[in-house]
Amino acid sequence: MLVWELAYTRIAGVLTGLEAAAYHGHHRQPGGWLAASPSRVERMQEECAGVHSFHLQPADGQLLPAYQPGQFSSVSVEIPGHPHWQIRQYSLSDAPGRSYYRLTIKRQKADHKTPAGQVSNYLHDTMQTGATLLMHSPTGEFYLDDTAITPLVLRAGGVGITPLMAMLEHLLLSGSPREIRLLQAVRDADAQPFGQRLRLLAQRHPNLRIFTLYGTPAPVLAGNEEDADETADENLGYGLLADEHLDTLLADLPRMADCYCCDPLSFMRHVNILLRAQSFENRHFEVFGPAQVIKRLSE
Ligand SMILES: Cc1cc2nc3c(=O)[nH]c(=O)nc-3n(C[C@H](O)[C@H](O)[C@H](O)COP(=O)(O)OP(=O)(O)OC[C@H]3O[C@@H](n4cnc5c(N)ncnc54)[C@H](O)[C@@H]3O)c2cc1C
Structure with missing residues (x-):
């Protein structure tokens, strides 16, 4: 095996281990999910033109994993006619500790230069109360240190x-x-x-x-x-x-x-x-x- 192949395999092994450890951490907390979990849209609300909030709860009635204010969750969607599942990240936009997750999503419209965003439009077009969405455990390094007292x-x-x-x-x-x-x-x-x-x-x-x-x-x-x-x-x-x-x-x-x-x-x-x-x-x-x-x- 060439040296670079060996190095690549070692690095990949370390990263896979770290990722598995991170997911295992999510899984161990109350309500933690190991894989994507179906969540049901309980409520929708327009926040301004083209931006909607979706309140989601686990479809199986289980607890929601905790999160830090500022973290995000990923959603997986299978858009009819597209060969692959698509994953996008959305910040959890309400305080932790509620009985729901709130995602607030902007519809990425087409303009004269760029096509319409696939997932944000799909969600706006298809999500309604009672619909389900596959969500992953919250994660992310951008979150509030709420032990601090700084302004x-x-x-x-x-x-x-x-x-x-x-x-x-x-x-x-x-x-x-x-x-x-x-x-x-x-x-x-x-x-x-x-x-x-x-x-x-x-x-x-x-x-x-x-x-x-x-x-x-x-x-x-x-x-x-x-x-x-x-x-x-x-x-x-x-x-x-x-x-x-x-x-x-x-x-x-x-x-x-x-x-x-x-x-x-x-x-x-x-x-x-x-x-x-x-x-x-x-x-x-x-x-x-x-x-x-x-x-x-x-x-
Ligand atoms: C940590 C994190 C948190 C996020 N939180 C939020 C949130 O709270 N709310 C929110 O609304 N979004 C959030 N996002 C963004 C979100 O994940 C998506 O990126 C967003 O919704 C667009 O996805 P889409 O599938 O609609 O667009 P995509 O289909 O992924 O397209 C993305 C952009 O690329 C342009 N584009 C596509 N194809 C082409 C092309 N061929 N040439 C030129 N341009 C092209 C599209 O017009 C669009 O503007 C977050 C992202 C991250 C990473």
Whole structure:
């Protein structure tokens, strides 16, 4: 056997062992699954145009494996006419400890350059209450350290709010006094997942402030008392997140604050540079694409 073949076989053996150990870990916890498990859609909810939440429970009535706020689950789907099963990852978007998993999925539409996304469209077109979906045990390294007491900066672009919603709901549910600033970038007011929920949370929790930056000019929200729900988020206007935004929004936060960011790839590097320039060293990233990008960001 050639040297490289030997090396390859050894490395593959180590990796397979690590993967098996990780799955075994999931399997051993209460309700843990070894393989994909059928889950039933109990409820669906539109979060904004083209984004739906699906509440899922195990079809066999068993317990759900626990997860950390920020982790994701994979789903396997067999799309009629396609030769292979397809697997996609979706962050669990609600606080852990509920009787369901909530996935919040954006329909990836076709545009003049790219075709429609296969699985997100398939799920939007076929999932309805009572339908089943094969889900894998939650996993992922992007999750909240809820033993920390540092202030938090949560930064989300578009549907990237999903893992941060789980963190936020978890913290507020547990009565955490941590100072939280959430910076959400969305195309426009119609494309803001969880917009209403966030405004409600900001009204109820004085330690939470939310700021919204629009991609296109948005109507200015009226500061009307009766419409307090609408004004609970601080409208930053429109454009790209810039140094001057962070100067005002984060100036009073200690630099040891933990920053959790989930943006489209194109913005991730930009946000990283801004936060680094402001000396926020505790930066954690999730990207809805290949993990190598996150590794490159930390270099
Ligand atoms: C850890 C993690 C968590 C995630 N969490 C969420 C979440 O909470 N919510 C969510 O909505 N998504 C999430 N995602 C993204 C999700 O996994 C899918 O990638 C997304 O739903 C798109 O899948 P799809 O099958 O619809 O698109 P795909 O068919 O996989 O296509 C992906 C993109 O590529 C483009 N494309 C396809 N073919 C071509 C081609 N030939 N040329 C050019 N472009 C092409 C499509 O237009 C589409 O935009 C997460 C991803 C990761 C890794």
